[in-house]
Amino acid sequence: MAKKKNIEEPVAKPAGGLFAYAPAPESPAAAGDIATSYGHFIGGEFVDSSGSEALKTVNPATEQVLAEFAQGTDEDVERAVAAARKAFADWSSLPGSERAKYLFRIARIIQERSRELAVLESMDNGKPIRETRDFDIPTVAAWFFYYAGWADKLDYAGFGANPRPLGVAGQVIPWNFPLMMLAWKIAPALATGNTVVLKPAETTPLTALRFAEICRQAGLPKGVVNIVTGDGRTGAALTAHPDVNKVAFTGSTPVGRAIARQLAGSRKKLSLELGGKAANIVFDDAPIDQAVEGIVNGIFFNQGHVCCAGSRLLVQESVQDEVLDALKRRMATLRVGDPLDKNTDIGAINSAAQLARITELTDAGEAEGADRWSPECELPGTGFWFKPTLFTGVSQAHRIAQEEIFGPVLSVLTFRTPEEAVAKANNTPYGLSAGIWTEKGSRILWMANRLKAGVVWANTFNKFDPTSPFGGYKESGYGREGGRHGLEAYLDV
């Protein structure tokens, strides 16, 4: 009676792991029709470029060309700024409640077309569908909803009665969150009564062009939003244009510096959101499992193509082994591959150029003596890929501790005391974000007061909300996006 049989396992084990997930791909057809070539969106119409040069945008996961698009010329920029100028008088004199209606409409259309936008963004950028579906596109809609709410309440935003818009805003955005960066720029500009000319990045123009369709669908007055595509030459033409009143740029620090130099002495208002080398600081009393999730989310979210990525892990020496073991165990479960597979955690690197930059810096890390580790994982044969990578034995003097890598590469440094953590965290030309992991509330406040970073996350990382201002210190730029503060960048105050 007491002798029992072992419970045998009645289920046949499939090859390749007990519970290997079958492919669960999102259909590329869900991205809607992608034209073979695109012009610009100026004055409410899709128009051809005055020039003949065309660029190609490729799917970085397959290296297949998705579409051709125009390289914007000086003349194209001239037409776009003129269209925005023409639209400004009527748009800025609309009651805020009327402008809000358009923004609410845009937000709702984004929600309705969220699947289409998510798939298109994944294909053009290489980021996993899980992130575009669950993070990018919902955040885009949230931004438009939030600033729609401000449009008729600007008198109460703290900038005095009846604050005035600036005029035409020239906006240049990066490729890492194409549609989200567009939303961060366009939503507050429109809510405050400005009109815009926006240039998307040359590797990811498709969702901006799709957004132009949404503007038409929403019945937005012609010329309020204009999209001019092209590379840095087009961007330079836009920011240099004499009839632009406001320049907003998100991208690299060298380009931001060039724009600041270009605009010096002009009356243009400028906001810059540039690079970062954020410290993610883990104390010995941190909730370890959640800290590991936060570290992973901090650096491997969006393949590490995040200006505020937690690219430097500062871990207290007394828990270094415990944290690193847990981190490696967790990294081994990251799923790298097809961005359109719903179970993919890390997608493709956005471009061959970015892959080359990551490779160069990681090679430098090895050459300088840091220890490199990556989990076993198979990378697809075509496309641009980089394994999630961990460097230990990194010191402040290493390039991988100083330069922005903008890829799935984490540099691990250690500290002994809170003072040392602050000193190391601040020892960078950047100052965009930082993370603190500790169960002690008083230490969070003590640290946050001393960290020179625009955003300090406590027991979390890479969380964004339209109500919260975002922006940097030092070489990470100036001006704030998001929240009430984000209105100031587009008001004549």
Place this chain on the structure above:
Amino acid sequence: MAEVSVRPRKPAGKVVSLAVGYARRYAGLVTMSTVAANAPGVAGSGLADVAASEASLRRFLHGLPGVDQVGLEARAATLGTRSIKTTAKAYAIDLAISMIDLTTLEGADTVGKVRALCAKGRTPDPTDPTTPRVAAICVYPDMVATAKDALRGTDIQVASVATAFPAGRAALPVKLADTADAVAAGADEIDMVIDRGAFLSGRYFDVYNEIVAVKEACKRPDGTYAHLKVIFETGELQTYDNVRRVSWLAMLAGADFIKTSTGKVAVNATPPVTLLMLEAVRDFRAATGVQVGVKPAGGIKTTKDAMKYLVMVNETLGDDWLSPHWFRFGASSLLNDLLMQRQKLATGRYSGPDYVTVD
């Protein structure tokens, strides 16, 4: 034949740094021992002295790393977005069926009801003999003999709740008698409830000693033990810090399985609570070499729910726990939903509740 009542151990060579980390945290408290004991109430290597006294146990439990509620819930939610399709779904459905502790715990239970449930457990889908049978039938102690009889000739286990289930509000001798009675009636597994009142008032040592005593009551005349599952009723313990502490407490006391809930209170198994318990058994094995199972119970009703739990097991613990030895679902209505999804995979069409049996 192998004995399931003995907790299998991993080879004791690999004491990962987590164990070292814990040991470092409790330096002076923990004596690293190379001998892995398996007697009730004594954990394996490394943490043997933790439960030497009220004070040491308390210091250990309060020294465990904290749990960040937001982060834990976010991780569980993210794992819940995994998309399980085609072959993976077919595998997971069969695995889930084979992990069910098919349960009836009602005042209205009769011999007829228990027999019907046992028949269902043996042959969940009479139209398809390839359907796996469930892991166990879970009943009150007075129904153990009935279930045992109805399951004769199968390897389906009989699990019995005990220790004044579900509230656990009885004197210790009563609880022990309840347990011994179920074991004597032939129960293969005992699902005990802890004294939540004692835990919430900080009397951890009382909870610990009670589990040790119940484990002793699981001993059969031949020296083997009925498998002991320890129910925490996490809906009453409320905080995640409490769940982590009670998980370690129960494992130190000799639990073979840790189980979320009785199914009798408002909040039963949830993904975050289960994820936290999965992390606890992972860390416990890393620290001691002893592997402990996990059983979420109550509120898991759909195939989609079950998939989410299996994904959590897969990505937190991996292959070692993906078997009925180490993971169970305490459920009743879940089985029919799994069967309907199984039929749908086979035929391409949804059938309906009239095409699965009512038990």
